[in-house]
Amino acid sequence: MTATTISKAPESSPGRAGRLRHAVADAWVLTGWELLHWRRNPGAVLGAVAFPLIMAVMFGFVFGSAMNVPGGGDYREFLMPGMFGQTMAMGVVTTVSVMAISATRGLTDRYRSMPMSALGPVAGRACADMVSSAIELTLMMACGLLIGWRVHNGPGPALAAAGLLLLLRFSLIWVGVWLGLRLSPEAATTAWMPMFPLTMLASTFVSPAQLPAPLRVIAEWNPLSATVTACRELFGNPGSPGGSWPAAHALELALAWPLLITAIFLPLAVRRYRRLDR
Amino acid sequence: MSHFDSLESFNPHTKERSVRSFAIEAEGLRKRYGDTHALAGFDLAVREGTVCGLLGPNGAGKTTAVRVLTTLLRADGGLARVAGFDVAREAASVRRRIGLAGQHPTVDDVLTGRENLVRWARLYRLGPRDARRRADELLERFGLVEAAAKRAKHYSGGMRRRLDLAAALILAPGVLFLDEPTTGLDPRSRSEVWSAVRDLVAGGTTVLLTTQYLEEADRLAHQIAVLDHGRVIADDTPDRLKARLGGARIEVVLSEGADLAAAGSVVARVSSGPAETDAAARRITAPVRDAAEAIAETARALREHGVAAEELAARRPTLDEVFLTLTGRPAVPDGPPDGPPDAPDAPPGTAGRARSGRPGNDGRDVTASADGGAAA
Secondary structure (H helix, E strand, O other): OOOOOOOOOOOOOOOHHHHHHHHHHHHHHHHHHHHHHHHHOOHHHHHHHHHHHHHHHHHHHHHHHHOOOOOOOOHHHHHHHHHHHHHHHHHHHHHHHHHHHHHHOOHHHHHHOOOOOOOHHHHHHHHHHHHHHHHHHHHHHHHHHHOOOOOOOOHHHHHHHHHHHHHHHHHHHHHHHHHHOOOOHHHHHOOHHHHHHHHHOOOOOOOHHHOOHHHHHHHHHOHHHHHHHHHHHHHOOOOOOOOOHHHHOHHHHHHHHHHHHHHHHHHHHHHHHHOOOO | OOHHHHHHOOOOOOOOOOOOOEEEEEEEEEEEEOOEEEEEEEEEEEEOOOEEEEEOOOOOOHHHHHHHHOOOOOOOEEEEEEOOEEOOOOHHHHHOOEEEEOOOOOOOOOOEHHHHHHHHHHHOOOOHHHHHHHHHHHHHHOOOOOOOOOEHHHOOHHHHHHHHHHHHOOOOOOEEEEEOOOOOOOHHHHHHHHHHHHHHHHOOOEEEEEEOOHHHHHHHOOEEEEEEOOEEEEEEOHHHHHHHHOOOEEEEEEOOOOOHHHHHHHHHHHOOOOOEEEOOOOEEEEEOOOHHHHHHHHHHHHHHOOOOEEEEEEEOOOHHHHHHHHHOOOOOOOOOOOOOOOOOOOOOOOOOOOOOOOOOOOOOOOOOOOOOHHHO
């Protein structure tokens, strides 16, 4: 009963195409594993969106009446794209802590002692995070509709906006993997502390034009601002650009920033993983 | 002493370039972290189908050695072959032939035991059907069939370790690495894991296990390598190693107010080496040749001298005593031990075990304090 089904592992080392196929296969198994978690524990997904929803309700209804939307319009309509963007950006905290915990609990070691693709675990993390972010975003949008947020430009631009939001999340995954492989789990759990203010120093809750000068520059050039502003345009939500160059080119920047972040951090993350044996 | 020279000539006609005699060979492995030499010329050779116990306190380099041998860590210098392949240059071939169960079981609590194994089998690239079949084979082999459909969070510590062990055996590896496989387990779970390891070895698997407990190495291993500061300072069969260390020890704990000096001279007559006296604990420890004989003689002589003893027991040397004998200094771990198991059960062969005085004080006396507190 022992060695009946196990003579499958190929000996010769696969070529480039074979390695890619292995990486995809490993990532597929790991993503399925993660999805099974959510099926068993749907509360975890709800937990992930609970905080941004509370924020949305607090800002939308508590502070909303005192908020000025640049160019006029409903604050809650202005706010929701900001909340979507913040949720995507804060997702990096999940990536960081999962990577850090996997490393200390021996999971990463287990993977690395196996004849798995060197990219498999990292790619699996990325796929799983993308799927979970897509679910979170869908839930957030549904809740947005309930509290008065609307899509004015039809489904095409709305889908494009969702794509931009997920693109930002995708680029930040690599920042998260890279950091998660460098930080202890204790340090990883504090990753939200610098992230949270960074997501506020953007066009998330207010227009950068309303901020004092030094903060305004940071907020205007914040990659999150580009994504959020571009989404407002695509959804047809209020919050017209304050005339600054980054605000006027939000759509271009919403593509350029994530691509730049990915171009820098994806190689760093993969390199870091490959050098865990140093 | 080069293992490699003798090995290459072992069987020139062998098809696999591996040499069939040693499953693990390491020579002069070095690894440095800053100023710490985690491995400082680590040599080891483990024959196929045997168990080697790598024994040492925390910080001796056990885990680093396992990490190098399992391709997780690149050594700064030296050579290592596992299953005949160079761990540095042929890591992929090594990984196909080894299994690793680390200090922390990689069991997913949310999944059932069976689902856990199927996932691991899929990551070893078995097809869905083969993965399920292999999972069932392993569940049966590790006595987990009844618990297969239960979520792993309901498993006992021993069941989790066995599930983790099963996951490391998906591809039926020829060489299995176990890093402190029973640390933190209760005695019953520990013997479950031990018997699982014994079954594997009976099937021809080579096992390298690290442990802080001499008793564990003694029970499972054909060969014990004692590690200190990244170097193997003793490498022998358990019996020969114990003979070198003076075999068994007896331990006498006197009742309050009993004559310590009189007891000391009684023990000195039966012991085969210098006795240690801990006046505060009223405890005398001494190496003896024949534990049963020594116990009987001590009990008789103590009664004759009217010295009341609370406990009189034979036990194996602790890791601390091993270190004291081998290095002339106690084992000083770099950090606190990672959850030493409580009161291990009595090792076999410590035949003589008598007790006078208070009955019912069970557990602690036989392998007194596996964490080495007794000798401190």
